[in-house]
Amino acid sequence: xxxxxxxxxxxxFTTRVWIGLLLGACLMAxxxxxxxxxxxxxxxxxxxxxPAVGTPQYEEVVFSVAAxxxxxFLILGIIGMTQEYRHxxxxxxxxxxxxxxxxxxxxxxxxxxxxxxxxxxxxAVVVAVxxxxxxxxxxxxxxxxxxxxxxxxxxxxxxxxxxIGVGVGALLRNQVGAIVGALVYLYVAExxxxxxxxxxxxxxxxxxxxxxxxxxxxxxPDLLEPWQGGLLLLGYGLLAALLGTFLAVRRDVG
Amino acid sequence: MTSATAGRxxxxxxxxxxxxxxxxxVRAVSDLGFTVEPGSVTGFLGPNGAGKxxxxxxxxxxxxxxxxxxTFDGVPYAGLREPVRTVGAVLETAFHPARSGRDHLxxxxxxxxxxxxxADEVLDQVGLTGAGKxxxxxxxxxxxxxxxxxxxxLGDPPVLVLDxxxxxxxxxxxxxxxxxxxxxAHDEGRTVLVSSHLLSEVEQTADRVVIVGAGRLVxxxxxAELREGASGGSVLARSPEADRLAAVLxxxxxxxxxxxxxxxxxxxxxPADVGARAFAAGIELHELRAEATGLxxxxxxxxxxxxxxxxxxxxxxxxxxTAVTTEGALR
Numbered sequence: 103x104x105x106x107x108x109x110x111x112x113x114x115f116t117t118r119v120w121i122g123l124l125l126g127a128c129l130m131a132x133x134x135x136x137x138x139x140x141x142x143x144x145x146x147x148x149x150x151x152x153p154a155v156g157t158p159q160y161e162e163v164v165f166s167v168a169a170x171x172x173x174x175f176l177i178l179g180i181i182g183m184t185q186e187y188r189h190x191x192x193x194x195x196x197x198x199x200x201x202x203x204x205x206x207x208x209x210x211x212x213x214x215x216x217x218x219x220x221x222x223x224x225x226a227v228v229v230a231v232x233x234x235x236x237x238x239x240x241x242x243x244x245x246x247x248x249x250x251x252x253x254x255x256x257x258x259x260x261x262x263x264x265x266i267g268v269g270v271g272a273l274l275r276n277q278v279g280a281i282v283g284a285l286v287y288l289y290v291a292e293x294x295x296x297x298x299x300x301x302x303x304x305x306x307x308x309x310x311x312x313x314x315x316x317x318x319x320x321x322x323p324d325l326l327e328p329w330q331g332g333l334l335l336l337g338y339g340l341l342a343a344l345l346g347t348f349l350a351v352r353r354d355v356g
Numbered sequence: 357m358t359s360a361t362a363g364r365x366x367x368x369x370x371x372x373x374x375x376x377x378x379x380x381x382v383r384a385v386s387d388l389g390f391t392v393e394p395g396s397v398t399g400f401l402g403p404n405g406a407g408k409x410x411x412x413x414x415x416x417x418x419x420x421x422x423x424x425x426x427t428f429d430g431v432p433y434a435g436l437r438e439p440v441r442t443v444g445a446v447l448e449t450a451f452h453p454a455r456s457g458r459d460h461l462x463x464x465x466x467x468x469x470x471x472x473x474x475a476d477e478v479l480d481q482v483g484l485t486g487a488g489k490x491x492x493x494x495x496x497x498x499x500x501x502x503x504x505x506x507x508x509x510l511g512d513p514p515v516l517v518l519d520x521x522x523x524x525x526x527x528x529x530x531x532x533x534x535x536x537x538x539x540x541a542h543d544e545g546r547t548v549l550v551s552s553h554l555l556s557e558v559e560q561t562a563d564r565v566v567i568v569g570a571g572r573l574v575x576x577x578x579x580a581e582l583r584e585g586a587s588g589g590s591v592l593a594r595s596p597e598a599d600r601l602a603a604v605l606x607x608x609x610x611x612x613x614x615x616x617x618x619x620x621x622x623x624x625x626x627p628a629d630v631g632a633r634a635f636a637a638g639i640e641l642h643e644l645r646a647e648a649t650g651l652x653x654x655x656x657x658x659x660x661x662x663x664x665x666x667x668x669x670x671x672x673x674x675x676x677x678t679a680v681t682t683e684g685a686l687r
Contacts, residue, residue: 109467116459117452190450191460193418194507197445198467200417200434355418356410 106199106208107215114182114216123178124220127171127260128227134167135231139239156241158248164236165249166317168221168228168256172263175220176284179213179267183346184277192355206347209268217264221257229253255316258332262339266309269342272350309338364545365514367394368442374424375414377407384410385571387424392549392566394514397541399558399565400551403659407571408551409447412519416445428515440468444508446518449500453493457484457503460492464510478506483532497524505533515547516540522557534561555655569659582651588626589653594618594643595634604637605630620647 114120142164143154153159183206186192199205233242243249267284274280292310295301305311306325315331326334370392377385385407392398402408413419415426417433425432428442436442451460461475479488482502487495492503501524508516518537522530538561541548552558558565565582567574575582593612595601598619602612610630611622621630627644634641648656 105469106467109463112459112463112466113452113455116456116463117454119454185452189452190448191452193448194464195467196418197416197443197447198440198464200436200439354413354420356413 103204103208106204107212110209110212111216114212119181120178123174124223127174127224130174131168131171131224132227132231134170135164135228136235138164138167139232139235155236155239161243161249162252164232165228165252166256168224169259169313169317171224172259172313173288175217175260175263176267177281179264180271180280180284181277182213183209183268183271184275184280187275188277196355202351203347206272206343206350210265210343213264213268214261217261221260224260225253225257255328259313259316259335262335265339266342269339269346272346273342307334309335367545368429368514368547369394370428370515370547370549372415372426375411375421375426376423377410377414377419377421383571388568388571388573390566390573390576392547394547395541395545396563397537397548397550397561399562400549401555401558401565401655402553402568404553406568408568409519412447412517412551416517440511440513442513443515443517444511444513446504446508446521449497449504451492451500451503454491456489457492458488460503461506461510464507468511470510474510478509481509482506498526498529501525518550520551522552537561555652559651567655567658574658582654588624589649590647591621591625591627591630592618592645592647593630593641595639595641597639601634601639604633604639608633618643
């Protein structure tokens with residue numbers, strides 16, 4: 103298994119896809135952190151908008167923005183799996199490892215492990231932006247236990263989304279289809295579900311609801327506890343991986 | 357790890373029996389069985405759509421057969437303890453376009469637990485050392501064939517399975533490939549199975565052939581055995597007295613038809629025979645050559661009408677002549 107994980111790392115780091123996605127994730131998370139800090143305390147039509155710099159609410163929001171980059175980690179995982187089919191390298195890959203389940207498991211482990219330093223870098227960018235910008239606005243947050251827990255939760259979301267991406271890729275195999283499908287799901291389907299009263303209750307059980315539970319967005323209605331959200335999200339990752347493995351083993355490679 | 361030039365490898369026999377596969381309503385392979393012996397090159401011949409690629413993918417465990425089995429010294433591919441060190445396969449000439457050939461090979465070294473230095477060794481073996489660090493997306497089809505062959509050689513396997521490896525190679529590359537495959541089989545004792553839809557490609561390389569048509573075994577045996585069963589071939593003759601030559605040949609029981617560039621005989625004679633008859637009758641000849649060898653005629657007869665998209669029934673001789681001419685032009 104170590105050999106397979108190392109082979110996946112070689113695949114990952116011998117093309118430049120990871121650089122683009124990691125830079126994108128850093129820009130996205132850093133950008134949101136700057137935006138939230140810039141707008142902190144501003145009023146909207148006389149109503150209080152985002153919590154002001156220096157409040158615990160502000161710190162919770164701004165340290166959890168890294169989780170917004172989860173879509174790029176999802177795409178990283180999807181590309182990691184679907185490139186085997188897109189570029190037809192599935193043939194030599196499965197010839198080298200005829201027990202195909204091991205290939206998928208190796209990929210899951212490799213991407214989970216690679217996502218950890220990637221996530222740490224994204225978190226570091228967020229922390230740097232917040233400390234500098236919020237500091238300039240008068241109150242740099244301290245990295246106390248609460249804030250570290252928020253950061254860790256956001257980092258966990260990133261890593262789990264990379265794993266979900268590998269599973270989704272193994273399920274769908276078509277790279278463009280898998281990415282478009284994932285984007286439509288995250289940005290169209292889930293917001294609709296969460297906004298329709300009759301089925302709103304289902305939202306907390308969906309991946310998006312689980313993410314919100316973990317990062318405990320203060321505005322969200324009716325969510326699971328953070329630890330429950332974490333388990334649920336891990337469950338989705340494992341489900342996608344299991345289904346993906348099952349199908350990869352059974353389907354013909356031609 | 358022995359290098360590929362270090363002598364003979366352990367002999368492994370490939371046995372295929374009763375393989376069948378249906379895709380939807382299309383019977384791609386039916387009850388196909390044959391053996392591939394160590395120390396020889398076996399040509400796996402058949403027209404396009406005869407089920408060759410599907411068969412090879414079943415042999416290698418990529419496509420699951422509806423029935424039957426394929427084994428390497430009794431072990432199916434999926435059960436091999438060290439597949440890369442037992443069987444090398446060239447099925448795809450597709451690679452990740454952004455990854456260099458060398459990195460591509462290193463991926464599979466890692467996955468198979470081979471030292472990454474094997475990547476450079478096999479690049480050298482197939483003559484790709486200079487291009488190893490370039491992105492595979494910029495490779496020509498011939499270079500991709502060589503890289504695919506290099507991938508197959510990574511584990512120094514006693515068995516090699518190659519699907520149409522000559523596609524895209526230039527004439528020099530084809531000559532090199534023929535010599536390389538013969539060397540791997542005859543000098544190193546490997547088992548080599550190489551598919552092709554062109555007899556001419558396999559005839560000079562293979563010791564044995566397995567001929568399939570419409571997913572079924574048509575004939576298997578050594579090239580020599582096949583030659584014995586083949587009659588003469590068809591002959592093309594050009595003469596200013598073509599009509600008189602045709603009459604002389606018809607009298608001798610050889611039918612001949614006029615074509616743009618001369619006469620084409622039916623598939624039961626040789627250039628020597630036609631030349632002797634022309635000489636005896638005092639007919640001037642401007643050109644005399646084999647249009648199709650006896651083996652080509654036989655291959656054509658065996659697989660005639662078994663292509664998936666066969667174009668209606670025609671006289672066997674005429675079909676053979678036109679088809680073989682096209683083939684000759686490709687050579």
